[in-house]
Amino acid sequence: MQTNTTTHAPVVSEEDDRALASVFSAYAVAAALWLLFATGVGVLLAFKFGAPDFGPGAWLTFGRLRPIHTNATFYGFASIALVGVAYYVCARSSGTRLHSIRLAWIGLWLFNVAAIAGTVALDMGYNAGDLEYREWPWPIRVIFLAALVVTAWNLIGTVARRTTEDIYLSNWYIIGGTLWTCIIAIVAILPWYQYGLGQVAVSGFYMHNAVGMWFTPLALGIFYYALPKLLNRPIYSYALGVFAFWTNLLFYPIIGSHHFLFSPLPWWLQTTAIVFSVAMLVPVLGGSANFLLTMRGRVRDMVHSYPLMFIFVGVIGYLVGSTQGTVEAFRSLQEIWHLTNFTVGHSHLTMYGFVAFAVWRCISGWPSSAASSTSSHCRSAARCRGWIGFTANRSSSRSSTCRAITSGAVSVAR
Secondary structure, three states: OOOOOOOOOOOOOHHHHHHHHHHHHHHHHHHHHHHHHHHHHHHHHHHHHHOOOOOOOHHHOHHHHHHHHHHHHHHHHHHHHHHHHHHHHHHHHHOOOOOOHHHHHHHHHHHHHHHHHHHHHHHOOOOOOOOOOOOOOHHHHHHHHHHHHHHHHHHHHHHHOOOOOOOOHHHHHHHHHHHHHHHHHHHHHOOOOOOOHHHHHHHHHHHHHHHHHHHHHHHHHHHHHHHHHHHOOOOOOHHHHHHHHHHHHHHHHHHHHHHHOOOOOOHHHHHHHHHHHHHOHHHHHHHHHHHHHHOOOOHHHHHOOHHHHHHHHHHHHHHHHHHHHHHHOOHHHHHHHOOOOHHHHHHHHHHHHHHHHHHHHHHHHOOOOHHHHOOHHHHHHHHHHHHHHHHHHHHHHHHHHHHHHHHHHHHHHO
8 A cells, every 4th residue: 555645835944844853852852851860760769679778768768769760751751752753753754844833842841740740749749549650640640631632633733734645654653642642541530430440440441551552653653754764665564554553453452451360350351351462463563574574685784874773673672572461461471470570571671672762763863864964973872872772671671571480480389
């Protein structure tokens, strides 16, 4: 399936390009600061495992720092970074200017206000209880929802101004992910059914879809734009990309319940989550094959092209991390891994090994032709950063997984 390339009069001026570049840069800087903060908190948490008495104050306890780390990574770093790149991809792939620069800036402020307020609230002991990835008090989550709505409106308005007849594949994933997350955020805020088992079911729905229906579609949308652009060749199969999009939407929303196997949740719901987790191999293998087949014959270019290396590592992180999620869903393996560090290694592989590498590729090479004009020292530094990030992420994920298998097997044997 090929897109219609019939174009109309150009609608992008130099002033529009500068405005888009300024928005992209602001989102990139904000995301980088949140990444440093979130990773720093994560390092502190790791240190406190060996020295639990370090920082004895209430505001440095594990129970407060852990949700600060996860929420800052999710909603400070990943959300802001992916939205900034999404604006760039939507405008460039549609051959038009951004619908509203003002809305883009408003969205950035709302994302940062929510993340800052959420961090302060959690560190002061104000939270929504033991609700994974939605510990922020509900008024702060409303601010985050407002940022999502502003972003969705701006992205849809940008694509509606496109100069081509068809909507490019990247924008299917980007707009789809943003709209799905608006629904997910609304469901997580509504209080009427969040009691007892209802709260457990919504927790599974939210915590899993916050990853698979928000970060994953946006990161894949970035790949579908960046990879053909970098290789100067079309994506291997447009139809396969569309197929992966719809099968992801069909199978993913229900699988969050596989985190609550052997719980009081209805057995049929747990079984459905397992079946759909296995079915998720369809879009995962289809999407990964699409990217890797697009790269066929060009893999050796990674020696000289650090952006291509970032994409390749991100694709492998997506493939391995998603396959991990499918394997983890089986009851026989949940019995071993459920109360171990397996999920910790899995989540770090997907967020840092998949999403972060997708973002790093774009921040390193966009906007304009900065990548081609960068000095050899900067290119070497970027390549070095990629290898350090790859080694650190894979080492930590592997160690968490191996410890989980060992400790889980010992627990079952007892």
